[in-house]
Amino acid sequence: MRILVTGGAGYIGSNLVDRLMADGHQVYVIDNLSVGKIANIRHHLGSERFHFVNDSILNTTTMERLIRQVDMIYHLAAVVGVKYVVEDPLRGITVNVRGTETVLELAFKYWRKVLIASSSEIYGKSTSVPLSEDDDRVLGSTSVGRWSYSDSKAIDEYFAFAYGSKGLPVVVVRYFNSYGPRLDPKGYGSVIARFIGQALRGEPLTVFDDGLQTRCFTYIDDTLRGTIMAATVPEAEGQVFNIGSNRETSILELARLVLKITGAQTEIQHIPYAQVYGVEFEETRRRVPDVRRAREVLGFEAQTPLEEGLQRTLDWFRGQQGEQEEH
Ligand code: UDP
Numbered sequence: 001m002r003i004l005v006t007g008g009a010g011y012i013g014s015n016l017v018d019r020l021m022a023d024g025h026q027v028y029v030i031d032n033l034s035v036g037k038i039a040n041i042r043h044h045l046g047s048e049r050f051h052f053v054n055d056s057i058l059n060t061t062t063m064e065r066l067i068r069q070v071d072m073i074y075h076l077a078a079v080v081g082v083k084y085v086v087e088d089p090l091r092g093i094t095v096n097v098r099g100t101e102t103v104l105e106l107a108f109k110y111w112r113k114v115l116i117a118s119s120s121e122i123y124g125k126s127t128s129v130p131l132s133e134d135d136d137r138v139l140g141s142t143s144v145g146r147w148s149y150s151d152s153k154a155i156d157e158y159f160a161f162a163y164g165s166k167g168l169p170v171v172v173v174r175y176f177n178s179y180g181p182r183l184d185p186k187g188y189g190s191v192i193a194r195f196i197g198q199a200l201r202g203e204p205l206t207v208f209d210d211g212l213q214t215r216c217f218t219y220i221d222d223t224l225r226g227t228i229m230a231a232t233v234p235e236a237e238g239q240v241f242n243i244g245s246n247r248e249t250s251i252l253e254l255a256r257l258v259l260k261i262t263g264a265q266t267e268i269q270h271i272p273y274a275q276v277y278g279v280e281f282e283e284t285r286r287r288v289p290d291v292r293r294a295r296e297v298l299g300f301e302a303q304t305p306l307e308e309g310l311q312r313t314l315d316w317f318r319g320q321q322g323e324q325e326e327h
Contacts, residue, residue: 002026004070006057006103007077009036011182011189012117012175015220016074016227017041021050028066031077032056035084035189040182057099060106067106072113074231075103078153081189082121085149086277096152104163104170113169115231116160120176120244121150125284132290133174133240140282147282157240164238171236173227176244176289180220180309181316192217192310195255196317199264207270211252213285218244219309222302229298236297242289245302261310 003020007013008029013036020027021044028051029041044050055062057077067073078096079085085092100116107114123131124139124147137154139147157172164170183193195205226243230236249257255268273283294300 001072002028002070004028004030004066004073006030006073006075006099007036009033009038009041009052010076010080011040011180011184012178012220012223012227013074013076014040014182015180016076016224017044017050019224019228021047025049027051028070029053030055030057030062030066035080035184057102058095060102063102064106067103067110067112070112072115072231073103073107074115074117074227075100076117078117080119082146082149083277084189085152086145089145089148093148093152096149097155100156100159104159104168107170108163108166108168111168113231114160114171115227116156116170116172117227118153118157118172118174118240119149120174120242120287120289121284122153122157122174123284123287124150125282127286129286130246130288130290131242133242133293144282146277161238169237171230171238172240173230173243174240174289175218175223176242176287177215177217178220178223178244179217180223180313183313185317185320191215191251191254192258192313195258196262196310196314199258199262199266200317200321202264202266204267204269205255205258207251207255207268208276209270209273209283211255211268211270212250213283214248214250215287216245216248216289217254217306217309218302219304219306219312222304226294226298226300226302229300230294233298239293239297241294241298241300242291243294243300244289244291245304245306246289246291247306248286248288249306257307257310261307261314
């Protein structure tokens with residue numbers, strides 16, 4: 001197939017590209033390299049099955065040219081990560097809403113199947129455990145910048161369902177804290193990247209607040225398997241799926257695990273939220289997916305134990321560090 005991956009030079013996108021290339025597809029990537037990196041896709045640049053466009057998904061001319069050429073689209077390009085969105089809400093809202101609107105409008109025009117990448121941030125600060133796809137969303141005031149990310153993704157989902165109700169084959173996946181190779185070591189999108197980076201530099205691990213807030217960390221291989229299943233199982237069309245592990249881990253537990261596997265001689269430092277995000281920050285204390293729908297409709301279940309995924313991620317980070325030292 002000819003497949004377009006928006007955000008294909010990013011963390012999940014480039015890992016997806018590797019998989020699609022290995023499966024023999026023609027792969028088209030659009031990425032403006034705002035957080036994506038050429039290094040993530042460089043190994044495909046010589047291939048005649050690989051086509052890279054360095055542009056924004058807001059450029060409708062480029063998008064139309066690409067979407068006309070392909071059979072289906074994985075739409076992963078977005079401003080991702082609470083910290084980036086809090087720092088520049090306008091950019092986050094514009095890219096996430098207008099970008100997805102553009103993708104869906106053109107997919108509708110040329111009748112192409114689309115997978116939309118959404119987020120577990122959708123559920124906001126809901127205290128419901130586990131979170132099932134049809135659960136209520138619980139958000140704070142619009143004066144709290146954090147929730148604009150959740151709402152931007154919710155609008156994306158509404159767009160997807162609206163086009164779906166017109167018959168367009170669409171599917172939505174909500175990622176739960178994905179991690180693995182190619183996470184940005186300096187980035188704010190992932191606490192795992194932050195902790196491994198800090199440990200390797202011998203810096204204290206910055207646990208926000210008491211560290212008793214929990215997440216379900218999902219290794220990239222599982223994230224990808226769930227994504228591809230959602231895009232290919234016919235019964236998935238028109239539906240939304242939680243894609244994640246249901247092993248709940250506190251941030252403090254994670255910090256201890258990172259210290260253990262890295263062997264780093266450093267400490268854990270608790271930092272109040274106010275110091276990191278400003279006083280009006282609100283936190284999601286627990287986030288656990290209900291994985292039944294993915295299991296029943298897709299036959300998907302996350303399989304990689306956290307310890308194993310962390311070890312593989314650490315090996316990759318160490319490799320990167322080695323490369324930097326050589327140059
Ligand atoms: N976190 C932390 N220290 C850091 C970065 C994040 O304690 O240096 C916490 C953060 O407060 C949240 C969790 O780790 O409770 C996961 O944060 P991340 O940014 O990875 O993803 P989120 O689930 O918030 O989108």
